[in-house]
Amino acid sequence: MELLSARALTSTLRFTADLAKSVGDRIAKNAVRQIRVSFKGEVDLVTQFDKQAQDLIVNAMTEEYPEYGVLSEENVSTGKGRPVRWIVDPLDGTTNFAHGLPIWAISIALEVEKAVVLGVVYDPTRKEIFTAIINRGARLNGRRIYVSTTRKIGHSLLVTGFPYDIRRTKNNNLRQFGAFAVRARAVRRLGSAALDLCYTACGRFDGYWELKLSPWDQAAGSLILREAGGRVTDFAGRKFSIYGDEVLGTNGLIHGQMMSVLKRRRG
DSSP, X not given: OGGXXXXXXXXXXXXXXXXXXXXXXXXXXXXXSOOOXXXXXXXXXXXXXXXXXHHHXXXXXXXXXXXXXXXXXXXEEESTTOSEEEEEEEEEOHHHHHTTXXXXXXXXXXXXXXXXXXXXXXXXXXXEEEEEETTSOEEETTEEOOOOOOOOGGGOEEEEOOOTTTTTOSOSSHHHHHHHHTTSSEEEOOSOHHHHHHHXXXXXXXXXXXXXXXXHHHHHHHHHHHHTTOEEEOTTSOXXXXXXXXXXXXXXXXXXXXXXXXXXXXX
């Protein structure tokens, strides 16, 4: 497929990165206006800027690549069954965004025949753009990035998140959080899965785990982490899928140690 050529992927990455920057900067500038919040669930928020960002991204993608499908968080799914499609989170970290907490990002991935081959995560508040093309490494603002060299979980800084149904189910990550909190140097919860994965990719975190994510939460970030030299699996070490219920992403060196903790603290 022509899309898989080095030249085609480079061109597509440039388009995607430029689009993420343009939309992200526009949303960040406009966010000084009153943010209107509505609820998709008890703690699952959406703002008018989620929809605005999605419209800008999807319209540009459809115009530039009309043959590709699109899967996006805010109820957009087109071109079902097509071998190539975009996977978009137009505003990852909506709760942070709605509260004025500057930890949110735009996440865009390209999936070809069920494999993610390109990923872009842009943080407008820090002007940081993480990018990756399959088998060609990961970058932050154009410079190669690599995972940390921490070898012991006791020396590690970890990050996680909690599912939106935390109030209604026992499978809510609280037991795992407690288990890691007494074993790691520290555990953080930022509120953006895309940035959690990217921060692990560039060595700011040593490991990350979460459950019940959607494809758009983790598609781009998981590729960026792998391309930075990290390891990404489910909690049991099986092959990772962006459509699965579990993600464990680490520098690779503490992966087994984290798997052991998760195995003992399931549920």
